[in-house]
Structure formats: C-alpha cells, structure tokens
Amino acid sequence: MRKTIFKFMSFRMLSFNLIVAVCENFGIGINGNLPWRIRSELKYFSRTTKRTSDPSKHNAVVMGRKTYFGVPEGKRPLPDRLNIVLSTTLQENELPKGVLLCRNLEAAMKALEDKNEVENIWIVGGSGVYEEAMASTRCHRLYITKIHEKFECDTFFPAIPDSFREVAPDSDTPLGLQEENGIKFEYKVLEKQ
Numbered sequence: 577m578r579k580t581i582f583k584f585m586s587f588r589m590l591s592f593n594l595i596v597a598v599c600e601n602f603g604i605g606i607n608g609n610l611p612w613r614i615r616s617e618l619k620y621f622s623r624t625t626k627r628t629s630d631p632s633k634h635n636a637v638v639m640g641r642k643t644y645f646g647v648p649e650g651k652r653p654l655p656d657r658l659n660i661v662l663s664t665t666l667q668e669n670e671l672p673k674g675v676l677l678c679r680n681l682e683a684a685m686k687a688l689e690d691k692n693e694v695e696n697i698w699i700v701g702g703s704g705v706y707e708e709a710m711a712s713t714r715c716h717r718l719y720i721t722k723i724h725e726k727f728e729c730d731t732f733f734p735a736i737p738d739s740f741r742e743v744a745p746d747s748d749t750p751l752g753l754q755e756e757n758g759i760k761f762e763y764k765v766l767e768k769q
Contacts, residue, residue, distance in 0.1 A: 592697035597721035603729025611727035633695040643701035
C-alpha cells in the first residue's frame with residue numbers, strides 16, 4: 577500500500593485598502609490630473625500608503641494604466657512602494673524596471689501573495705479599478721478624503737456598496753474639517769462589514 581504525503585503550503589489570503597480623494601459630485605480626476613491642489617492631502621496619501629508596522633517591509637500601490645501615467649513623470653513610479661500597474665494593453669518594456677505589470681486585480685493579488693516583503697496593499701485608482709476592488713472579498717477599508725466642494729471632473733468614483741460603514745480613523749489621521757487654499761475637506765475611513 578502506497579502512502580501519500582500531503583505537503584501543505586502556507587497560503588495567505590491578502591486583503592487591501594483603497595485610498596481616494598473625492599469631491600461632492602464624486603469626481604476624482606480631470607484630463608488625467610487631480611482637479612484640486614491640496615498639498616496636505618497629497619502628503620496624507622504618501623504617508624498613509626508608505627506606513628508599515630514592520631520597518632523591514634514596504635507597501636504596494638495598485639493602479640490602472642491611466643492613473644500610473646497621470647502621475648507626473650518625475651514622481652513615478654511612486655517612491656518607496658512597489659508599484660503595480662493593471663493593463664491588458666501595455667507591455668512590460670513600456671514600464672520602468674521594478675514596476676510590476678498585471679492583467680487584472682486578481683492577478684496582482686496572486687503575484688503579491690509570494691512577496692513576503694510587502695505589508696500593506698493600496699488600491700489608488702482609477703475608477704474601474706476602484707469599482708472592481710470594492711466588489712472584491714479582499715477589500716478591507718476605504719480611506720476617503722471628502723472634499724466639500726464641486727469640481728469639474730471627467731472621472732468619477734463609483735457608488736460605495738452598502739456593505740461599508742464608517743469607522744474611527746487611524747491614530748495619525750487629522751480629525752475634523754481641514755482647510756487649504758480655501759478648500760474644505762475631511763478624512764474618513766469606511767470598513768467592509
């Protein structure tokens with residue numbers, strides 16, 4: 577009688593968070609750019625997507641092709657994070673070395689499951705990637721900067737599913753109404769229930 581030995585692999589089901597700034601009319605972009613100039617919000621985005629509890633690890637940012645190329649050339653890939661671009665039309669040689677190209681969100685997550693040096697995964701846009709991400713069972717939280725003004729936009733944040741509820745923000749998140757350049761905004765965190 578032959579014995580079969582099963583070797584169990586440690587499998588970790590990764591989750592991710594979304595981060596986005598949204599104005600009152602649910603706009604998130606125009607002509608590949610942000611419709612507003614809020615430096616403190618950009619610093620919040622950078623700090624939040626870089627933060628790790630283990631200093632030997634770093635985070636990943638996942639974005640669509642248009643979002644990646646919407647980042648100013650001198651600032652991409654986003655520093656100190658593993659950049660993953662989702663595209664079915666790009667070729668690997670069209671991206672800088674070190675930027676990972678995946679055909680879809682699930683392929684990106686499977687690629688990340690082998691990377692133990694990645695602590696947190698952030699979905700950073702655009703609209704279609706956000707929509708797919710919010711529908712995923714892997715989605716944990718939405719980090720939303722609510723901008724209390726309407727801006728002309730051509731790209732919009734999809735409807736937030738009813739399964740998300742507001743929770744207390746992280747301890748280093750500024751609380752209450754903020755203002756910069758005459759624009760009022762606040763940071764909110766929603767968690768999938």
